[in-house]
Amino acid sequence: MARLPLEGIRVIDCGYVFAVPYAGGLMADMGAEVIKVEGPGRLDITRDSPFSGVHADNDPGADPWNRTSNFNLINRGKKSLVLDLSRPEGRDVLRDLIRVSDVFMENFTPRVMRSWGLEYADVKQLKPDIIMVSNTGYGHGAGPYSQYPAQATTQEATHGLAHVTGYRSDIPSKAGQSYVDFLACWACLTGVALALRHRHRTGQGAWIDVGMYQLGCYTVGEYILDWLANRRLGDRLGNRHPWHAPQGCYPCAGDDQWCVVSVRTDEEWAALCRVMDRPDLAQDVRFATTQDRRAHHDEIDATIGRWTRSLTKFEVMERLQAVSVPAGPVFDARDVNLNPHYWARGFLETVEFPEDRRMGKRVIMGRPWRLSKAPLAVRGPGPSLGQHNADVIHGILGYSARRCAELEEAGILAARPSRPRIPSPMSMDERVRQGRLAYHDPDFKKRLGIEDELAHSSVSVIASRHE
């Protein structure tokens, strides 16, 4: 098999939730040996909190912390080590592990790392060429917010994105989920790659100090510059384009089905009018230029909406893309999971869990990039809690069986949570009634081709997915 970018690289991943753990998961896809470290009393909250998504088949089972969707997608292909870092003996084990690793990633608040004696200056003493990644809400240093707790939902407001997101003339809004976590994930990865190249050339390690806040601020950079240069504060435009017209999200045939259409030029406007069978609009001087169309945007929206309502969202896409007008359906999670384009490109992968996990096969997103000569792939399911304790402690660190037993005895090393949270999940129907889900497909496994006994011929699976 062709070589992978991170073969031979060992990564310690002490991160929680999304940004750092996802960076670790993607590094595992690229061939790294990634060891996820959690505490027996402090599991990654994607295992046992409202951040965990849903248990497989909505059944918590006997080990609910191993069955959640978010944890298993994010932490695919890793080893799991459960080590109590709140105690000095646990931190000593971590120090030993740092001595034999290439990359050490964490997202504790700065004061935690200081109190543990695990800041970069300390870690560098253990392993001079270590590459350390620290991801925090506001970044290390003396800034006024540097000790503030933070996560993506609340930062989406503070880093300026909510101010420009929202329906027109309505209050600010957040969009999607945990947005800035992903900017941070990619920043961490970029930093690690830069540092690996620097280490390759010079033998030096590095410290990558990512603050999520400034990443989020950068992605509204054009608004900041518009303020500095023109004293303009930025508007909430809903689904309209800041300078082209028309653009919007329009209702389609069916319940809660939508498509988007964006017209960038007069030629695209003419093409849209042709496809809508409204040549009169293409001739109408009121709509001749972008400025004209912006001035009559409401009226144009109503016309487009009347046309789209008679078609499925896929029909709108096909008809408009056939004449090179940007248009697409609003895909929900079912559409994303069944999308023929994603299956054809290999963006979705089917992961098989070991028999004793009782989770069968599940579909997860791979990576948004492909290398022409390196077969990147999800290399295994997310690990069960403490699954690789022995592999790491015995196999990598070479501790004696007796020392391992002592660590287990003392609760420093564990394979069960010290304070398990026993969830009582509500039914899928109840979730729909409460508005937390739009709907659910009881036959999702059949649709995805992950029924237990089904053979995995990808070609037949793709064919059956799309009528």
Place this chain on the structure above:
Amino acid sequence: MCAKLLGDFGADVIKVEPRGGECGRRMPPFFHDDPDPETSLFFLLLNLNKRGITLDVETPQGAAIFKELVRLADVVVETFPPGYLARLGLDHASLEREHPALVMTSITPFGQSGPYSHYEGEEIVAYAMSGMMAISGTTDREPLKHGGFQAQYEAGFNGALATLFTLVLRDATGIGQHVDVSIQEVVSSTLVANQPFYSWAGGVQARRRPGGTMFGNVMPCKDGYVVSQGGGGASWDSVADFYGRAELKDQRFADTDQRIVNGHALDEILLEASRDRTMAEMFKSASEQYRMLFGIVQTPADLAQCPQLEARAFYQEVEHPVIGTIKVPFRLWNMTPTPPAYRRPAPLLGQHNAEVYGKLLGYADDAITRLRDLGVI
């Protein structure tokens, strides 16, 4: 964005533009609203640290010059529709024959392969087809896109990291590769709590209800808007104490499920408790005293004078030959011993033609003049 990130960490980035300039030069906002190709603030933001040349790669001579440049390069980053460069003989497969170590990164709306690869993309199309819009906005209205051009920035990050890991691999093997980045997939990748909900239990998440969902979303206060959330270092009791409302400790708000079921009552209490408090006071108190996850809706003006961003050296003062002195968002993260470094403002159109064609490729002055007269550069 992708090439800018490489440049910020030391790469010598040569931006190759058609003779009329790339479309980014025509993107608002403009300095003093003057739509000049040298004053696009978007272009300024994304092209710091690059040199710039003009070249018409659609002419045979231009294509030949491009190949000469590629021989001296490690990386080519491009965003043309799939197939365009192949028609000019400038795709990765053609270029790697003479330069096997070349890394070429292609960033396109739907990627290089698959049934949608030739579709037209746009910012809103990427949000819609990624799954992002379906869970943004409220159930009583249409799905909602993020503000600005997030998908473009996101794709830039991914282009940079994928390029760099390919270079890491090249350090070991000496072999380059073609890197295929799909903007649709990049945006989907942020839905780690959404996509697997379906393959784990068949659930399809909804947009939020228009009422009863203020906790965890934007809500008004005296002088603007705030967002608060549970979790982090704060217990629900601390949240109740921060808002100063004893009834928040009632059983009906005891856990996340209860707070959703009793969302309308919760909204009323939170609104009432925030009505006479300012963003600044709430932000400081929630973050410092109660260790809560708390945000305030800041405007671009707030960000332009933010002490935290100053402390992180986020802004770079830039001397631009047409715009003058302006501070530009620059530093994305800190890194030691190889911090991002500012070297030059965004290039004027063709600013470095003499430098690149003359010094780097060794063309004589009259040859450069001839190429210009022929419309190649």
